[in-house]
Amino acid sequence: MYKITAKQYLNPLICKITLREPEIAQKAKPGQFVVIRIDEKGERIPLTIFDTDKANGTITIIFQKAGTTTAKLYESSAGSELKDVAGPLGKPTRIEKFGKVLCVGGGVGAAEIYPGAKALKAAGNEVTVIIGSRTKELLILERELKEASDKLHVATDDGSYGKKGFVTDIIKDLLSKGEKFDIAFVVGPVMMMKAVSDLTRQYNTKTIASLNSNMVDATGMCGTCRVTVGGEVKFACVDGPEFDGHLVDFKELAERNNRFLKQEHESFELFKHKCKLDGCKK
Amino acid sequence: MGAKNNMPKTLYSEQDPKIRIKNFNEVASGYTPEQAVDEAKRCLRCKSPKCIGGCPVEINIPAFIKEVAEGNFEKALRIIKEKNNLPAVCGRVCPQETQCEKVCILCVAKKSIDESVGIGRLERFVADWGYENKISGAPVVVKKQQAAKIAVIGAGPAGLTCAADLAAMGFSVTIFESLHEPGGVLWYGIPEFRLPKRILSAEIDYIKSLGVEIAINKVIGSSQTLEDLRKTGFAAFFIGTGAGLPYFLGIEGEWLNGVYSANEFLTRVNLMKAYKFPEYDTPVVVGKRAAVIGAGNVAMDSARSALRLGAEEVVVIYRRTRDEMPARLEEIRHAEQEGIKFNLLTNPTKIFDNANGWVKAMECIKNKLGEPDSSGRPRPVPIEGSEYTENFDTIISAVGQGPNPLLLKSIPELKLNKRGYIEADSDTFATSIPGVYAGGDITTGAATVIKAMGAGKRAARSINEYLNQRTDIHSK
Numbered sequence: 020m021y022k023i024t025a026k027q028y029l030n031p032l033i034c035k036i037t038l039r040e041p042e043i044a045q046k047a048k049p050g051q052f053v054v055i056r057i058d059e060k061g062e063r064i065p066l067t068i069f070d071t072d073k074a075n076g077t078i079t080i081i082f083q084k085a086g087t088t089t090a091k092l093y094e095s096s097a098g099s100e101l102k103d104v105a106g107p108l109g110k111p112t113r114i115e116k117f118g119k120v121l122c123v124g125g126g127v128g129a130a131e132i133y134p135g136a137k138a139l140k141a142a143g144n145e146v147t148v149i150i151g152s153r154t155k156e157l158l159i160l161e162r163e164l165k166e167a168s169d170k171l172h173v174a175t176d177d178g179s180y181g182k183k184g185f186v187t188d189i190i191k192d193l194l195s196k197g198e199k200f201d202i203a204f205v206v207g208p209v210m211m212m213k214a215v216s217d218l219t220r221q222y223n224t225k226t227i228a229s230l231n232s233n234m235v236d237a238t239g240m241c242g243t244c245r246v247t248v249g250g251e252v253k254f255a256c257v258d259g260p261e262f263d264g265h266l267v268d269f270k271e272l273a274e275r276n277n278r279f280l281k282q283e284h285e286s287f288e289l290f291k292h293k294c295k296l297d298g299c300k301k
Numbered sequence: 302m303g304a305k306n307n308m309p310k311t312l313y314s315e316q317d318p319k320i321r322i323k324n325f326n327e328v329a330s331g332y333t334p335e336q337a338v339d340e341a342k343r344c345l346r347c348k349s350p351k352c353i354g355g356c357p358v359e360i361n362i363p364a365f366i367k368e369v370a371e372g373n374f375e376k377a378l379r380i381i382k383e384k385n386n387l388p389a390v391c392g393r394v395c396p397q398e399t400q401c402e403k404v405c406i407l408c409v410a411k412k413s414i415d416e417s418v419g420i421g422r423l424e425r426f427v428a429d430w431g432y433e434n435k436i437s438g439a440p441v442v443v444k445k446q447q448a449a450k451i452a453v454i455g456a457g458p459a460g461l462t463c464a465a466d467l468a469a470m471g472f473s474v475t476i477f478e479s480l481h482e483p484g485g486v487l488w489y490g491i492p493e494f495r496l497p498k499r500i501l502s503a504e505i506d507y508i509k510s511l512g513v514e515i516a517i518n519k520v521i522g523s524s525q526t527l528e529d530l531r532k533t534g535f536a537a538f539f540i541g542t543g544a545g546l547p548y549f550l551g552i553e554g555e556w557l558n559g560v561y562s563a564n565e566f567l568t569r570v571n572l573m574k575a576y577k578f579p580e581y582d583t584p585v586v587v588g589k590r591a592a593v594i595g596a597g598n599v600a601m602d603s604a605r606s607a608l609r610l611g612a613e614e615v616v617v618i619y620r621r622t623r624d625e626m627p628a629r630l631e632e633i634r635h636a637e638q639e640g641i642k643f644n645l646l647t648n649p650t651k652i653f654d655n656a657n658g659w660v661k662a663m664e665c666i667k668n669k670l671g672e673p674d675s676s677g678r679p680r681p682v683p684i685e686g687s688e689y690t691e692n693f694d695t696i697i698s699a700v701g702q703g704p705n706p707l708l709l710k711s712i713p714e715l716k717l718n719k720r721g722y723i724e725a726d727s728d729t730f731a732t733s734i735p736g737v738y739a740g741g742d743i744t745t746g747a748a749t750v751i752k753a754m755g756a757g758k759r760a761a762r763s764i765n766e767y768l769n770q771r772t773d774i775h776s777k
Binding site: 042043102108247252271279282285286289 | 479480481489517518519520523524525545546547549555556558561562564565568569572573574578579580581582583584586657658705706707
């Protein structure tokens, strides 16, 4: 069993948990993920590793409540155990000295961009981070990302904090003012990654997108996470999750991620119903 | 003895096809003790029996059948378990018609597989009897405790067999399994209605009782490398990671929603129990008309699962004829009884979408049989202009699997063949790295459970020899 040693709510949707996982803590690199299964009846879902503590043998994960599994995880308490955790999986982020680097995180993507941004800065890059959320209350990791970058920009859709608008508005601003980046990394909702990639393409800025495909085994066995990249079929779990954003077929990715929307909704409603009967915390 | 041999093979009761297509319970219920004794009495007890040679794990078939005929089921179980640690599995999933039962003298003499002794059914009966009566039947061996630790990568049929045999030789063995359940394809691939999970669990518990440790959720190559394991004291390795990489059709539209690899479809259904959604969280969606491409066991399992998940019509599309279908005879018969349609001499060429990213239809072309190809089977030749289009909302591609590169990429010095499988000696199963052995689908490409078990068994012997030759490891 896999013990949750600490838990912290970052906001009404996003939560941080620490798991005792000495082997994964030793091995994990920025950009990699674990697959978890909460209980005997649970789904296997991939979650990006936010941070590791080799000395204490723990890994930290930040996730957003989005469906049954993440809602169950949001409800679980420190001291409880997950049925299964496997990892680290996926190819790590390419960390080298590129020069000027742009890291963009939308929503909970801010947590997923963090380990890469930190490692890229440590590798001697000048790192600019842009994060965005719907509203101020949902913004996460501002302080941590400030420390992990040279410049931090914030956007909120409703203008309740930082610049009003999307992360792409800030990118547009920077690029049109003549700022040049040697490479960009982006994590967030599919359409946001598409918008960022479309924008950076115009400025010939190589862009790496970390895909949030549905997965089952996450070891290259089932192909549910297959995605077309530059006309070739790739598996996000083992060939990715990071790919050249200018080559990813985001429309296909969005459609594939909606494959089980109806069933996911049904499952979530059932969970909420059970929650009502049992009395959930949140 | 032999009084019953003028009768054909004893049948066992099966769920009515009309009822069973609405559930995932096992189709065949197995012999009763009386049926088993009757069937065992059909054995002619040949002076030089051919059946043993037809068994990849060399079970002493005439000896166990003699014990069944005399009602000594425990003795029969011990004879089987001397050679086979997964008899309840093998009795259910082995293609007996191409192995032991094919060379049975009754089959040869009467030129019909229905006349052979029901070796597979008897094996299943004896194994199930053992589990029901809580008799393990483990062979009594005085094992010398060996000092060496051995790591087995992959808890499928090859790995389980290799590990069990090494444990019986006195080695300390750990199997590293990437998924959350051990069993490999037996767990994620073969449906409940053909191999119930409680049977598989009982066999795996038996293997654990021999002293084998199984570490789940360990993706070797990613969580740890072979080198990491070597550093923690493992002296020899067996790689049995199977053929887990799904092949796709390579045709237009295969990325569409509603197109599954058989691996994904079956993993959702079997490993994640999607057939119990929403009680279980993992979904699977099957439309009204499903097409399954391919005609091996994986295709039959997919087709029959799709039917049980509510498809009104399921069509198996295969490029050759019924004679060339690679599936086990019983699976083809069961599929036919259940109303699965077969479009033979047909090959898909294109998948069309419904404008919302989902499958709507598939274009196929008809074939005729040509000259034999490298596999010895007649080559399917497309008939020009015979294309036609049919509506489907689910398409399951069961056209084969390749080697999963995840582990292999982490061992660059390991020699692979042209197709990407591990190159292993066909007798010793030694790879290009001393102390590293490999067997099963990861060396041969997708084959049968029993062939993988045979490889695991022979590799265990080689590993024993290798470790005994090494002077740096001493017995306790």
